[in-house]
Amino acid sequence: MAAAAASALEAADDSGRAEAHVAGPWHDEIVTMSAAAMIGRGADLSRLDERLDEVRAGAPFTVIVGGEAGIGKTRLIREFERHLPSDVRLLAGQCVDLGSVAAPYAPVKTALRALVADVGAAPVLEAVGPGRAALVALLPELAAESGEVGAPGAGIAAGQLHEGIAVLLETFSRERPIVFVIEDLHWIDAASLALLRFLLRALGSSRVLTVLSYRTEDVTRGHPVRSFLSEAERDRWVERLELGRLSKAQVKRLVKSLIVDEAPNDRVLETVFRRSDGIPFFVEELVGIDGCRDEGFVPDTLRELLLARYERLPESAQALLRLISTGGVRVSHALLAQVYHGDDAELDDAARQCVLYGVITIDGDDYSFRHALVREAILDDLLPGERARFHARYAEAYEAAAEAGSRRLAAEISYHWLGAHNAVRAFPATLQAMREARAAAAYATAAQLGERALELWDVVPDPETAAGMGKLELMGRTASHLRNAGEVERGLALVKAALAECPRDEPQYPRFLRDKALYLAAIGKPGSIPLLEEGLEVLGDDGDPEILAGSLATLAGRLMIEGRTGEAIETAERGLAVALEHDLPRSASISMNIAAVSRAVRGEVDRGLEMLAEARELAEGDGAALLRYWVNASDIAYLIGDYTEAVRLAEDGLGRARAQGVERSSGVLLASNAVDPLFALGEWERGGEIIERALSLDPPGPFTVYLQRARIWSMLWRGDPTGAADALRRVRPMMAAVQEVEMQTRLAVGQMAAEVALANDDLAGAWGEIRGILHEQHPLHPGYAHPGFWVAARIIAAIAARPHAVPEGVADEAGSSVARIRQLLEAASFWPHHEIWVALVEAELAEASEGAGAQVPGTDAAAWRRAVDVTEREGVPRYLHPYALLRLGEAQLAAADRASARATLQLALDRAEAGGVTAVRERVERVAATAAIVLDGAHRAAGGEVAGIAGAAASDADAAATAELTARERQVLELIAEGLSNRQIGERLFISGKTASVHVSAILRKLGAATRTEAAYRAGALR
Template sequence: MTIQPLAITDVPSGAAVGAAWHDENVTTSAPAMIGRDADLARLSERLDEVRAGAPFTVIVGGEAGIGKTRLIREFQRGLPNDVLLLTGQCVDLGSVAAPYAPVKTALRTLVSEVGAERVLTAVGPGRAALVALLPELAQIEPGEIGAPGKGIESSQLHEGIAVLLETFSRDRPIVFVIEDLHWVDAASLALLRFLMRALGSSRVLTVLSFRTEDVTRGHPLRAFLAEADRDRWVERRELGRLTRPQVRKFVRSMIVDDAPSERVLDNVFRRSDGVPFFVEELVGIDGCRDEGFVPDTLRELLLARYERLPDSAQELLRLISTGGVRVAHALLSEVYTGSADELDSAARQCVQYGVISIDGDDYAFRHALVREAILSDLLPGERARFHARYAEAYEAAAEAGTRRLAAEISFHWLGAHDAARAFPATMQAMREARAAAAYATAAQLGERALGLWDVVPDAAAAAGMGKLELMGRTASHLRNAGEGERSLALIRAALAECPRDDANYPRLLRDKALYLGNVGKGGSIEVLEEALEALDRLGDAVPGELRPTVLSALAGRLMIDGRLDDAAEVADRALAAAIELGSPRYASIATNLAAISRSDRGEVEAGLAMLERARELAQGDGAAMLRYWVNASDLHYLIGRYPEAVRLAEDGLARARAQGVERSSGVILASNAVDPLFALGEWQRADALIERALALDPPVPFTAYLQRARIWAALWRGDVTGATDMLRRAKPAMASVMEVEMQTRLAVGRVAGEVALANDDLGAAWREANVLLHEQYLPLPGYALPFVWVAARVIAAVRARPGAVPPTVADQVDAAEPAFRELLERLSNWPTHALWAALFDAELATVDQGSGADVPGADPSAWRRAVEAAAAPEAPGFLAPYALLRRGEAELAAADRAAARATLQQAFDLAEAGGVGAVRERIERVASTAAIALEGAARPHGAEAAGIAGAATSDADALAAAELTARERQVLELLAEGLSNRQIGERLFISGKTASVHVSAILRKLGAATRTEAAYRAGALR
């Protein structure tokens, strides 16, 4: 009888091993993987694609025991030598896992592979963030790196890791494996989400695995998986159970001789349900020859091998299970109470019996299910003792080394039911998580500490802070983790506990105001005003820097709300407080806010001078300089200085990348560069900035700015359908930002109005434009003036087609013109006022075409003035071809075909050169309708040349169509839309009387008695 060799066969003599576990002809696991060839091949295919420069993520899911780990191990074993393998495994530490635990393991592999110095050099500006994650790296160049964790943001760490992977993947393709995502910590999950979007120029294959049944409702992984399903660079592979033939092949691969009977094979398939791990366990029971040995329950099956081990080995397994799925030998030696020989003997038996395996220097359970079954077998007192041993061992390791282990210490002291020792460890773990920018984990640990507060003696001394401060810090971590509502709820709870004469009270009020703004709720201004009252009441009892921060926050909220006079006054107070404190940073921020507030109320030159002073004050202070670049670039764009706006935004973006904050300040600066680039006609550069910024997974407000720009660009480049779809999907997320930011309300409202106009939905367009008249304060001029122009287009469209909206709406629109003109006049001190006023006038200027009604937008002289205004340097590039198009239409309406042809040709050339697809397409339609041939324009042919939507589909239809002239077909189409003779004339640039002649000819040729019958015939022809 031949056997497959076991991993360990040399049991020490004298070891009490009890009854023989393995039959000689049975292996501990199948020597070959069965039923996963297609999955393995797919991973290899994805690796080939990654080699070519297309990063990809494969997520492997499946129930426990289905073979996820086996598949990944087989894939890893077959990797070519030039591939760099980085692996990490999530750790089961209950509800609060250690931050970045699997990522640290993978990065330490990278450090050992290429060297710490190369890693630190490659990460560049992300050095400090990486040292915060891996403190041992601080020993390499401690003088240059600085204090780990100080001022580190999660975006810096995320970008630093992305840079590392991108850099080293240029030399060697990287396979980045993270297993057991069902235990993933929030920080690692956020990083993986970022990497899936940001690794756009790398050769990295990311492989993730998770247990499907553990991802229940509310599990953070559910949202991650939902996002992944929408990503074209991500593939989900769900491993299914083995079929009956596959189970038969599986069993035979494990039993070398004595082929099992059909009854045994059927029994294994029935009892295992095709789950590979259960097949292995069933076959392992005496070769599965005797059905009487088959356990009745899953738990019995999982414990079958364990229960046949001697007591010493069982105790060791219980101890290991308390430590996790895998435990390092060095750690196990610290918590094991027996001798080293006894540990080796017991471990050897556990390995030989196939309960655990050796993985490097670690002991790992062959499957997590086995560990969970053994863990549930612990007695309460035994469990507490084991946890206490691990806690003490981790404490000793933390004191002796540079690794941060407070999360593990906290977990095990809690498991030992020792709150007094768990509490300080929890506080330290919170600090460590914050130092590594793991805000979600820091918040969870802060909440854990708050839960322990009342059961710990002298909690304030142990924490190093009072309960209110801990609540405030935890709320801040929640906000930075994106948990806006929870942060707001916690800060409200802190305020409810805080006496009004406590020094924490104004700080908590300031934080509440900030969090209200973060979640898109009103009330920030009132809360900040209350905070100022509290500061006045408490006097010197509060730190001096709190007053300028509260005043600056209030000035910013007032400015965003459009209360510019109040904002300027409060910003001046903030500046005085900053000067008194001697803080250039706060002085720069206050001056910056004062500059923008004054600019928005028309004092642009004074505002620009103040911005320059803010820049001088900010020198050497990265945060203050970034705020300068943000507001300076935006102001230069709004006043029409587009090249300077791009320069400022790109300078700031470069600094944001250098500081590792591209995901926050960098995204704002990128969006500030996008609009002036569009204005300059540099669509591709703007597109690249949008794609890069969105790939960084920015916060919701920043996403709103980028999506609005993307929608607008799609619309003016001719993709009306795409713009409409993007607006529909993005607007719900934009709503919260629009609620608290006037600039966003105006910018998004303008784009939404233009999209509605493009879709001929005049009712929706009016609803958007009408909002402009109902702002509580004077709208911000840089955003309002283009919106007023859109409102003029809506009014003109409704007047030209009064039947397109209900009569009551038409009356409202018609009566609104004076209000918009008044608003336009109130904004006359803005540098670009003349441009938008000229366009407004041209859209509504009328001429009498002899049909008894004035036609809006048909005055050639008004459009000549608009064309001159659109040629000015402060006019965005898309307006010049648009104004020329409208002038050409007006000249056609005035029967000046020669002038119209020249104007339309000029408009076409500008639109084509500037990439303004929407204008170019409309020019082509107008020229085609007026039978004007334009150089470079697409030539209609076939049915299109005849001016109809499509060819007739039957002989009779074709015959009928042939009887109509090209012009009559055009008139018939408009007749079918329900237009009057006058409206048909306006559309085709002919008189109403001529349209009437065409209608009479159509009725005669079609044999139609009425216009309705002719319209029906038009439908048949179509």
């Protein structure tokens, strides 16, 4: 299929426009057809109207209309547009067919230009705020209209443009609801598709109804729109309308609505239905052939049907249609006049005949085919030489238009010169199109054009002179565009190819090594450090200072992330020296930053904080370096317990990331840094909102891991352990890749996964998740390790209480690891709030000296009192205090101190409720119910059963009786309380069901209980 002109605005209708179509004189007569009625689409139209009503009320929505060619997609959308209320603003665009690489943002530009024409350039630029530079890069004519100065496109990121357009639509939708239409997604360019992905998630507070259409048979396996549709289907604010074929009765109604002078007979109607297969456009074409008066005029093939009107035109009109078809579905009269070889009168006469015969229609100053299928059939009819000549004419016309105007047309020029088989002229046009796409932050399109230029490199003479760069530089730039477009794997493959072609002594060789290292890190793959070290070896001390300083800073960062702290400090300070010597403030700030964090991790916390402040001063005025400062400064603030400052730093950085258009990368990292301190402050909802917003931006893999880790952990503490386990299973493969190369991710994800397993009673799985913390090769990051030590202690205690619940050998390994945990804790004693985690670890492991808790870890009330005291201090995660209170209450019950236990559990319930710690609140309620303790404000989920058994409230005598139980009987009693049968108890403890029954009988006898349930409640002192 050939391309549409750059000026193309909208597609021809799928099922005929509302205006009358006039059929040509098949046998010296003109058959008059009335306006085609819209048949069989009433429900679909009503659905669009309903969605618009919801949008007007403040809920954004997207409707995706799909169907085969000719089924009536465009007709449905036109009918919907025609009846829009006057207060609704319509912004519409159509994707154009430019082969495999379409002009970037073509449909979006059309829609936005309609907005500019409606309200003016100045209000649009004012509304877009920080994104004005990006919008000017997309629509360069805005610079002249608004008086903007500067170099449009310089330093513009795709995210900045996406955010700017989202802000623009949101802003104007507050004034008037917006219907945002993009048709023919099967031809969409990569940049526009990425924008639509963003808008579907980002327009959450707008009054925008997005309507998209696509041709189903053209979205085949591997088509980028296919994955877009799959993603969209999972969004509850997206609905897909698949248009079906018309029934026989509907076809008859459509035919009768088209024929004015006489009704066709039943035989002809049956023929039209059979030949059209119920596709409205084909019905209209068949009716247009002599009004369907004679079955003999019905073509045998689809091609004959599509070309029926065309073939009855004079040769001059057919030649014009072949010329128009080369330009696209829609071509402006001005462009057509330039490429038409004939005088104006001949052009007008030929065009008039094409319109009279119903092959093309007039819309403003444009000619458009009544349907894309007709254009495709005519295009296929072109002779090879004819096609090449026509493409050359369009290419020359676009070149002249580009020289005379401000609009970017290099993509069209490249496409047409390729169609003309003129590689020499297509090559520079392709490179210019790549630059234009980069200026508009259309990285995906820029990458496609770069790859096209590389394909042409060996075909054209002296490509280096024509390109203004060498092949290796072009490969590097194209790889960079691929990385910025999110195609890191393809970018990595191109960098590998460049390294294979680049001699080791070339100055670009170490740069490619650095790029390969960065790409590997971006997708969470190992191997970055050896590459960076090789690059530094090649550079030597006298290499390019900028590459040297940058490579040292990058290497230092990777060493820090992998836990090689000493090497990170040494490398970062070497990079700092090079950067300061050669006045490279960005590299100096980043190196200082990494050295600061690494020193803090090693124990020089105060010095590290001072160096971070110095890194902030060095970064002044440099957006990238400032973002790096905010990332690490907010992380350190959180890890040392300054949660309010951590949130402030992260949100300051997030605001700057949005302004710079990197919310999807650095912004997501900063968002994840805001989430953990918000959770620590008890602001669960606010943290959850940030997670959802950041995930909606479809961030790179490692950043998604950070967000998902926080999300799953919050689900756990908010009382949904099953949901947390399901979510973890879905994202675990992605997490594993990042864990392999990042110590902090290994520690954080390992802790979270262990807690999830523990909450779901998978003790062996929990130990398997956490044991790695004890065997790290490099010194542990104390801020991430301390919580892991506490989780490890919880798991060890749980296994000690139920050793038969884990496979043989696990209990021994866990028990023998206590000394290792204490050793690692002592090594991290310099870290702020170290004593908090020590108190929690010791409380989890301490055994009561007597009573029901004797020889059961975690039952020493005195140890839990210390934990309660330290967790009440400032700078402690707020979920820890209600947890410590809960555990103290359980220990008091184990010691038969029911009065103290009730007071403690009541306080735990109140604090958990106030802090939103649902998991703790629910466990407090279970413990209290089991002990028949009534708490104020407790949820009575068990209803009458709990109330009924409460009459047999546990007494001191019950506690004394419980103390007489053996250790094995206490284990069995715990499983009775869980509701397990004798057989299940036997499987859990690796004993026979009969032996379990013997233990149950002994428990009932000792407690004086008549039933298993009563035994569980009488033994309320037991956890």
